[in-house]
Amino acid sequence: MFRTDLFAGKRFLISGGGTGLGRIMMERFVELGADCVICGRRGSVLEETARDVMARHPGRRVDTFAVDIRVATAVEEMIDQIWAGGPLDGLVNNAAGNFISQTKDLSPRAFDAIANIVLHGTFYMTNACGKRWIAEQRKASVISILTTWVWTGSPFVVPSAMSKAGVAVMTQSLAVEWGRHGIRLNAIAPGPFPTEGAWARLNPGGDNDDRYKTRNPMGRVGRPNELANMAAFLMSDEVAYINGEIIAIDGGMGIMGNGTFSNMMAYSEDDWRRIREQIQSTNAADKAKRS
Numbered sequence: 001m002f003r004t005d006l007f008a009g010k011r012f013l014i015s016g017g018g019t020g021l022g023r024i025m026m027e028r029f030v031e032l033g034a035d036c037v038i039c040g041r042r043g044s045v046l047e048e049t050a051r052d053v054m055a056r057h058p059g060r061r062v063d064t065f066a067v068d069i070r071v072a073t074a075v076e077e078m079i080d081q082i083w084a085g086g087p088l089d090g091l092v093n094n095a096a097g098n099f100i101s102q103t104k105d106l107s108p109r110a111f112d113a114i115a116n117i118v119l120h121g122t123f124y125m126t127n128a129c130g131k132r133w134i135a136e137q138r139k140a141s142v143i144s145i146l147t148t149w150v151w152t153g154s155p156f157v158v159p160s161a162m163s164k165a166g167v168a169v170m171t172q173s174l175a176v177e178w179g180r181h182g183i184r185l186n187a188i189a190p191g192p193f194p195t196e197g198a199w200a201r202l203n204p205g206g207d208n209d210d211r212y213k214t215r216n217p218m219g220r221v222g223r224p225n226e227l228a229n230m231a232a233f234l235m236s237d238e239v240a241y242i243n244g245e246i247i248a249i250d251g252g253m254g255i256m257g258n259g260t261f262s263n264m265m266a267y268s269e270d271d272w273r274r275i276r277e278q279i280q281s282t283n284a285a286d287k288a289k290r291s
């Protein structure tokens with residue numbers, strides 16, 4: 001789908017890049033010629049990922065930084081060190097925290113645990129890179145990973161929905177404020193992409209997997225490669241005029257619930273035949289009354 005030298009000479013930072021979707025996006029960038037930096041809380045996980053990816057892509061470099069993005073000073077220090085090794089050309093705000101809970105059961109610390117990662121941490125990362133890009137007059141691309149809840153809200157994940165909606169507004173605001181510096185900000189709103197980290201907290205027990213067969217127009221969950229392709233597309237200079245967009249990648253699930261007749265997705269051919277016969281008989285009765 002892409003030229004293998006698409007990202008030659010580029011260097012991208014991916015938060016939460018040691019595992020899950022962050023790792024998959026990073027690996028796609030590396031396949032396409034980029035060097036990457038991944039950060040996360042667990043240094044050993046990051047190092048193992050970096051070793052593995054570099055072994056499979058000789059000549060490419062993946063650097064690692066153990067950091068908690070909730071700590072602004074730690075983010076600033078990390079970005080300083082990264083820049084000392086060379087400037088970045090892009091950032092993927094992928095690190096997140098989330099768990100399913102009734103909102104009435106959340107303590108203030110529980111809310112903060114999510115908001116500090118998703119809302120605050122994403123801002124710290126974006127601004128630490130942005131101010132350097134502006135100072136150096138360097139073009140760059142930022143992608144933030146959101147969810148479709150930024151448009152609809154979602155019960156039982158309120159701190160995440162609120163925080164990601166904040167990042168959506170950051171994306172639009174900075175797309176305008178920083179556009180004149182050649183810095184683009186876009187976001188991806190994925191639907192269900194099962195990864196170990198997310199599924200353990202959002203689908204504990206795995207007993208809800210079937211809902212995606214009936215509640216998703218495509219009848220399945222997302223494939224990680226599909227998300228990686230979208231990230232590579234948005235990151236690329238080839239689409240440098242896309243700025244401030246939030247693009248869903250969810251098989252159409254986010255808009256399905258809004259349709260009055262969405263429940264009819266589950267109807268069989270027999271159900272549809274019965275419906276047609278009922279409507280035809282109503283029409284015939286009306287005609288008979290009129291004649």
Ligand code: HXC
Nearest residue numbers: 096097098099101107109110113114147191192197198201
């Ligand atoms: C109620 C809970 C809770 C739960 C934690 N808390 N889990 N409350 N229900 N299930 C409360 C704790 O009791 C505590 O409050 C407060 O939250 C902080 O908990 P800690 O464990 O001390 O937090 P911390 O160690 O900082 O861990 C942060 C975390 C953790 C967010 C809770 O899950 C984490 O590190 N997650 C990172 C990875 C992750 O979440 N990945 C999934 C992302 S999926 P008190 O008051 O008791 O002290 C995603 C969207 C996917 O973002 C979209 C798919 C469609």
